[in-house]
Amino acid sequence: xxxxxxxxxxxxxxxxxxxxxxxxxxxxxxxxxxxxxxxxxxxxxxxxxxxxxxxxxxxxxxxxxxxxxxxxxxxxxxxxxxxxxxxxxxxxxxxxxxxxxxxxxxxxxxxxxxxxxxxxxxxxxxxxxxxxxxxxxx
Amino acid sequence: xxxxxxxxxxxxxxxxxxxxxxxxxxxxxxxxxxxxxxxxxxxxxxxxxxxxxxxxxxxxxxxxxxxxxxxxxxxxxxxxxxxxxxxxxxxxxxxxxxxxxxxxxxxxxxxxxxxxxxxxxxxxxxxxxxxxxxxxxx
DNA sequence: CTTAGAAGTAACTAAAATGGTTACAACGGT
DNA sequence: ACCGTTGTAACCATTTTAGTTACTTCTAAG
Numbered sequence: 001x002x003x004x005x006x007x008x009x010x011x012x013x014x015x016x017x018x019x020x021x022x023x024x025x026x027x028x029x030x031x032x033x034x035x036x037x038x039x040x041x042x043x044x045x046x047x048x049x050x051x052x053x054x055x056x057x058x059x060x061x062x063x064x065x066x067x068x069x070x071x072x073x074x075x076x077x078x079x080x081x082x083x084x085x086x087x088x089x090x091x092x093x094x095x096x097x098x099x100x101x102x103x104x105x106x107x108x109x110x111x112x113x114x115x116x117x118x119x120x121x122x123x124x125x126x127x128x129x130x131x132x133x134x135x136x137x138x
Numbered sequence: 139x140x141x142x143x144x145x146x147x148x149x150x151x152x153x154x155x156x157x158x159x160x161x162x163x164x165x166x167x168x169x170x171x172x173x174x175x176x177x178x179x180x181x182x183x184x185x186x187x188x189x190x191x192x193x194x195x196x197x198x199x200x201x202x203x204x205x206x207x208x209x210x211x212x213x214x215x216x217x218x219x220x221x222x223x224x225x226x227x228x229x230x231x232x233x234x235x236x237x238x239x240x241x242x243x244x245x246x247x248x249x250x251x252x253x254x255x256x257x258x259x260x261x262x263x264x265x266x267x268x269x270x271x272x273x274x275x276x
Numbered sequence: 277c278t279t280a281g282a283a284g285t286a287a288c289t290a291a292a293a294t295g296g297t298t299a300c301a302a303c304g305g306t
Numbered sequence: 307a308c309c310g311t312t313g314t315a316a317c318c319a320t321t322t323t324a325g326t327t328a329c330t331t332c333t334a335a336g
Contacts, residue, residue, distance in 0.1 A: 001220040002140045002322070005294065009230040009248055016240045026311065033238040034231060037296050042312065059304035061311040074251060082139040093144040093151070093172060100171040102154045105275045110147055113212060113266050121259035128251050137243045140293070143323065164282065175325050180283065197333025199282040 007081040010034055011044050012133070015077060018054060019069045019134055026061040044081060051080035069131035075122050077130075089121070090114040145219040148172055149182050150271070153215060156192060157207045157272055164199040182219060189218035207269035213260050215268075227259070228252040 013034050018025045027045065031038040045063060048054045053072060056063045065072070092110055096103035151172050156163045165183065169176040183201060186192045191210060194201045203210070230248055234241035 002142055002293095003226060003229040005140055006229045006231040007294090008228065009244070009252075012248060013231070013234065013240060013244050016244065017238075020240060028311080033235045033241045035233045035235050035241070036231065038312095039297070039314090040295065042314085043295095046313075056312070057304085058302070058312040059310085061304095074255075088141060090146065091141040091144045092147040093174065095173045096151065097171045097173050100155075101275050102151060102158060103171045103173070106147070106151050106154065109271055109274045110150060113263075113271075114147075117212075117259045117262040120262040121255045124255040124258040125251075133247055133251075136247045137239050140322090145323090166282080176283095177285090177326070178324065180285085181324095184284075194283070195333080196283045196331070197281085198335095199333090 005081070007044055007047075008078055010036070010040070011048060011077050011081045012074065012130075014041065014044060015048065015053065015065070015069075015072065015130055016134055016137065018063050018065055019130060020137065022064055023062070025063050047081050048077075051076070053077070053080055069134055070129050072130040073126045074128045074130075075126040078122070078125055089118040143219070145182055145185075146216055148174070148178070149186060149215050149219045150212065150268075152179065152182060153186065153191065153203070153207075153210065153268055154272055154275065156201050156203055157268060158275065160202055161200070163201050185219050186215075189214070191215070191218055207272055208267050210268040211264045212266045212268075213264040216260070216263055227256040 014030050017030055017033055027038045027041045030045075031041045034041065045054065045056055049056050052066055053076065054063050055066055092107055092114070096106055098104045152168050155168055155171055165176045165179045168183075169179045172179065183192065183194055187194050190204055191214065192201050193204055230245055230252070234244055236242045
């Protein structure tokens with residue numbers, strides 16, 4: 001089955017690190033904690049930057065949060081790294097046979113259901129903030 | 139972003155067809171309504187069969203539901219076609235640095251949140267039955 | 277018993293997404 | 307000016323899909 005990219009969990013990890021140790025958070029340092037290649041971190045940092053969650057300084061290095069951890073939800077992070085795809089968790093097969101009653105209506109009927117299901121997941125993500133997570137890294 | 143396979147929507151389409159026209163539901167007929175290759179349908183039918191949702195008869199052909207449409211939820215179908223993967227919608231990066239407080243705890247903390255989010259989506263899918271959908275194919 | 281039609285399945289392919297990697301340009305304090 | 311860092315481009319191996327061809331197996335009808 002298809003799974004949601006580790007970009008999401010890496011982004012949460014990255015933001016947690018920045019929140020916990022505001023100093024020394026270079027891409028290489030974060031990559032060391034995540035245990036991956038620094039370029040992977042830079043790519044994700046670029047998405048977080050574009051989403052307005054972090055400020056990254058070229059040259060000198062180091063990142064800082066642009067919002068308080070209590071104001072950043074998992075949904076914010078999820079949306080930041082799931083680029084380019086607007087809103088579609090589920091795919092629906094295309095071009096069903098419109099001469100068939102089922103084929104003619106399946107897309108519209110299913111889309112409403114799947115949108116609701118996706119929304120249920122996202123609303124759950126919106127309930128947890130970065131601050132909530134940090135509190136559990138005892 | 140990764141999306142959930144069209145296997146799911148095709149499976150819903152397939153079961154709807156079987157429920158609406160219990161006769162003549164051969165793989166080729168279903169493939170004609172879905173507008174894909176018959177082998178794709180046979181593969182999905184095999185999964186639905188293994189999940190105990192349909193009975194398919196080799197030789198003569200034709201499929202029939204093993205449960206009433208009001209007893210088949212979208213979650214049942216979702217689970218039937220998302221084979222082999224047990225329960226993981228989200229992936230979490232592996233082998234974080236355990237010498238880092240964040241790296242040491244991120245997996246456990248995140249896993250609880252993501253499980254809840256996935257569960258929220260699945261519970262929404264469980265609220266809709268095949269009978270609900272069929273009623274909308276006017 | 278034979279045959280036609282259908283399911284079951286293996287094997288191959290193209291396309292897309294992912295995550296890792298190397299390489300290099302651009303930037304900015306010290 | 308230098309050094310460490312960010313920002314990207316380019317490339318690659320792996321995985322997942324979904325479509326396709328081809329072949330075997332099965333069952334009912336003739």
